[in-house]
Amino acid sequence: MMSANERAFEAAVRTHSRELFRYAYWLCRDRGRAEDLVQDAFARAWSSWADLRDAGARRSWLYTIVRNEFLRGLEKKQLDYDDRDVSDIDVAVESRPDIAIDLRRALEALPESLREPLLLQVLGGFSGGEIAGMLSTTEGAVMTRLTRARQAVRRLLERGLMGQEMAQ
Amino acid sequence: MNCLEFRRELLANPGATGAEAQEHALGCAACADFRARTLALDAEIAELLDVPVPEGLEERVLEAHRTGRRDSRRRFLAMAASVAGVTVVGSGVFVAMRDDPAALAGIDFVIEEEANAILTAKAPQPQDLVRVSLALGLELPPQLGDIRYIGTCPFRGSIAHHLIVTTPQGKATLLLLPELPAQRRGTATSRGLRALVKPAGRGSATVVAESTQGLERIEGMVWRSRTRGGARLTASARTGSDHGQGSEPRRRRPPRFRG
Numbered sequence A: 001m002m003s004a005n006e007r008a009f010e011a012a013v014r015t016h017s018r019e020l021f022r023y024a025y026w027l028c029r030d031r032g033r034a035e036d037l038v039q040d041a042f043a044r045a046w047s048s049w050a051d052l053r054d055a056g057a058r059r060s061w062l063y064t065i066v067r068n069e070f071l072r073g074l075e076k077k078q079l080d081y082d083d084r085d086v087s088d089i090d091v092a093v094e095s096r097p098d099i100a101i102d103l104r105r106a107l108e109a110l111p112e113s114l115r116e117p118l119l120l121q122v123l124g125g126f127s128g129g130e131i132a133g134m135l136s137t138t139e140g141a142v143m144t145r146l147t148r149a150r151q152a153v154r155r156l157l158e159r160g161l162m163g164q165e166m167a168q
Numbered sequence B: 001m002n003c004l005e006f007r008r009e010l011l012a013n014p015g016a017t018g019a020e021a022q023e024h025a026l027g028c029a030a031c032a033d034f035r036a037r038t039l040a041l042d043a044e045i046a047e048l049l050d051v052p053v054p055e056g057l058e059e060r061v062l063e064a065h066r067t068g069r070r071d072s073r074r075r076f077l078a079m080a081a082s083v084a085g086v087t088v089v090g091s092g093v094f095v096a097m098r099d100d101p102a103a104l105a106g107i108d109f110v111i112e113e114e115a116n117a118i119l120t121a122k123a124p125q126p127q128d129l130v131r132v133s134l135a136l137g138l139e140l141p142p143q144l145g146d147i148r149y150i151g152t153c154p155f156r157g158s159i160a161h162h163l164i165v166t167t168p169q170g171k172a173t174l175l176l177l178p179e180l181p182a183q184r185r186g187t188a189t190s191r192g193l194r195a196l197v198k199p200a201g202r203g204s205a206t207v208v209a210e211s212t213q214g215l216e217r218i219e220g221m222v223w224r225s226r227t228r229g230g231a232r233l234t235a236s237a238r239t240g241s242d243h244g245q246g247s248e249p250r251r252r253r254p255p256r257f258r259g
């Protein structure tokens, strides 16, 4: 007989493994390691499963565990973050559709501090407040990073952002 | 709400802008357009992030949970890697003979550093590019394609004049290396890209393209033997039209740098 906890755990594995794999993959960009991160995260989650009272918080809790497992591998407690002001100039720049480098490379080129909130928002569908909780920062800082992340992606994708024209 | 505030809010969370923002977009065509493109880009990002998940992942997680051991996939992977390791070492000798290390460095640059080079680039100096290509005796004819990016960046311990061009055969990167001589022509294939390094003047240039065909097309245009004098890339306006390099300098237009 499975206990209620066992059943809830199994349901969580079936519901969240795939999205956690994707998140782990974009943290480490290695499929084998991403799977290990998911397995280790669930092992860790199980060890304190009974303590988690709020089932509604389970999903963001699992994301946080994956992230902690990833950081443990790096022997880092926190990613290097930089919350300088968003540059107004970039926001005002018009986007152009032509692509100088592909989107994958643009995302890979983002600093972790910008890529991670973007992952959590686009992939995880978390709100600014939830992301702030997961990254131990303020919602304002998260929003700033999200803005900067998209600016950086756009800059990478936009041709001719470099301004001047070649001689006519 | 002004345009700047609107764009800030939009970039922070394109999927959930507030009432004020909605109102702004109704009255501002430029911002409405900006929003459409931002949403389109987000959709592309979402699609890219949605990587395939390995078959049987959930079962392996549950199996590990039941047995208290991490699943065998890891051991299997380790084993596969060691077998692959032998193959890699074996073919490495062959690869080393065939692939030119300087050309390989061009491919590594494109994969690992090019995006950062663009991100951190300062304002471009097209006139520098004109000067450098002249000095190297290289041409950058308009048929080459659209130049999407011009910048300078460090490469193999010297300064590279870095161009990204879109050609009929796809995207290509050119690194003009005035201070880096090459002994001979060398090529490499790696990570889905094809690269060429070749002497040019007192330096060299590296081309990285998506196919051999694309590479050879660029090589044929850039290293084209000239009548005499330097390259004719140039706009006579920038380099001065005083010395007739080639007979009809004004007939040739520089590559398009659409802006």
Ligand SMILES: [Zn+2]
Pocket: B002, B003, B004, B006, B024, B028, B030, B031, B032
């Ligand atoms: Zn506006």
